[in-house]
Amino acid sequence: MSERFTIAIDGPAAAGKGSISRAVAAHYGFAHLDTGLLYRAVGAKVLLGMAPEEAALTLRAEDLEASELRSPEVAQAASRVAVLPAVRAALLDFQRSFARRAGGAVLDGRDIGTVICPEAEAKLFVTASAEVRAKRRHAELAAAGETSSLAQVHADVLERDARDSGRADAPLKPAADAVTLDTSAMTLEAAIAAAIEIIDARRGGSGGA
Numbered sequence: 001m002s003e004r005f006t007i008a009i010d011g012p013a014a015a016g017k018g019s020i021s022r023a024v025a026a027h028y029g030f031a032h033l034d035t036g037l038l039y040r041a042v043g044a045k046v047l048l049g050m051a052p053e054e055a056a057l058t059l060r061a062e063d064l065e066a067s068e069l070r071s072p073e074v075a076q077a078a079s080r081v082a083v084l085p086a087v088r089a090a091l092l093d094f095q096r097s098f099a100r101r102a103g104g105a106v107l108d109g110r111d112i113g114t115v116i117c118p119e120a121e122a123k124l125f126v127t128a129s130a131e132v133r134a135k136r137r138h139a140e141l142a143a144a145g146e147t148s149s150l151a152q153v154h155a156d157v158l159e160r161d162a163r164d165s166g167r168a169d170a171p172l173k174p175a176a177d178a179v180t181l182d183t184s185a186m187t188l189e190a191a192i193a194a195a196i197e198i199i200d201a202r203r204g205g206s207g208g209a
């Protein structure tokens with residue numbers, strides 16, 4: 001199949017972007033890229049002492065598989081390196097090529113609809129209240145054996161939101177043509193169904209691939 005169709009899914013931490021993106025990619029048979037993992041992998045290398053730009057320029061596929069990438073420390077390190085224009089520039093071409101690959105692509109992150117792929121055929125801005133996002137992230141971390149308190153997770157989410165939205169280069173914000181999906185009061189299944197409905201409308205109501 002040679003279809004080029006990009007689905008850009010942006011939003012703040014723990015709004016449900018990852019789960020929605022994976023489900024949407026499976027639904028349409030598209031490839032999926034969690035772009036947060038790129039920044040997390042760079043952040044993890046910086047925590048080990050590497051310079052941020054060098055870490056971004058030398059990133060390899062296997063760096064994205066490390067299990068510690070999901071930890072709160074790496075999340076914070078990711079959002080600190082994500083402020084640096086040289087890091088963002090080093091990761092740009094890979095994300096752009098992925099977005100326009102044949103067969104369709106779903107990318108989730110912070111700047112997909114605004115910077116990486118402004119021409120994306122479908123754009124969603126997935127959000128939820130900070131309280132709901134903190135509770136979800138806390139439950140995820142607890143399931144993975146992390147012991148952070150809910151208050152600490154809430155503070156981390158707010159700190160990352162402020163840094164991601166306040167930076168000069170590619171700040172977190174909805175693209176002008178994105179559809180906002182607030183998942184605060186939705187189950188994951190309902191959020192996935194809503195996302196597919198929005199995307200189907202952009203695909204001319206043609207449904208799955």
Ligand code: C5P
Pocket residue numbers: 013014035036037039040075078079080082108109110111112160164
């Ligand atoms: O999505 P995730 O929580 O894994 O992202 C980790 C961090 O990477 C974010 O807090 C943000 O600072 C950065 N990021 C970004 N642009 C993206 C994806 C993630 O700046 N497209």
